[in-house]
Amino acid sequence: MKKTLLCLATTLALLNMAKAQKPTGDAVKMTADYGPSNEETRVIVDFQGVEYYKVKLTGTQLKDKKIVLYCKEMWNGKVKKVDTLIKKQDLKNLTNASEDTLSFSVLGRRVDEKLQVLFRFPRIGVHKKYQSLKTDNYSLRVLGNHYKIELNKPFPVFAYILPYEKDGWLMYCAVDQSGEKVEDWGKKFGIKHYLIYEMAFLEE
Template structure:
């Protein structure tokens, strides 16, 4: 069995960017790669986005086998440790444009922008080369929401024909001394649907990606 190589640029808990490469066995003999750029690549842009409460990531998937694949992004809304809803953010096969149904290239670029609005909703835009999708999700009144890249932070597997965790929009873990930690949550492994119960997190969004 061949090995899947994941090439990522990870934003560590200390705000330092470092290249990471991971090799794992996967059911599909693929060479799918994922690279992520964060707003902190440019300190001035990072400062502006941080001031406005905006999270921003650029994600690139690449592999020759991406050609001809459809892609789907779904989200689970988790409240008090329970999945309350699970919906489709986008499904390339159902966009209503035939040429968008499957990928014509070996690369898929996606930009993700998110923020908490004044009416306590999480507004998220997923921007692709020729279209974008914007969604809003109910939230609690808190400036502590943070968009995390799970493949980077928890070293998760990616591949074809099987949904994989990609992003989470989370509140922090609040310690007994009153301090808060997002990284302690984001790096805690793949038992992601149990975060609410494990860390006492009131609410978070969990995004899964599928190529097939």
């Protein structure tokens, strides 16, 4: 049986990362918390094999902006397909909260040899399925809180990945904390298949 390598980042590494990525002024910031707050719901979600994140993006730059959301399907180190999930939607039409805040949930699971991911906004939901390999080693990873979020520039918000395998270990953090360009993970780590979810906030 293969062993799973847990993410054990050192305090120094975290401090350096925070320092390098510290936003200035009214820059957009993203936070993501794992799991529902209700204990009973958390047990049900875990039993069904669902990965669940509550996400919040905040910043005055979000006001009166449009949002795009798309998915890149990666096979053998190349982009096989790009699906537009949300196309230039007004931010105010997605949320009933303040215009400078976007809150939503992301749920993912593998079932019937397909990866299912739901982006659930207060007013709409976006659900898409993709073919997967025959393995339960997929993991939904948060990426957006590690990137500087700029207007009119897409940034990776989530990725549904397989681990880097070495000497019987399944290493997820070696991939998503590698600093490598997300599109290069397949070639760099020998990952045959994964999904990249990207988002952008547009001024137009």
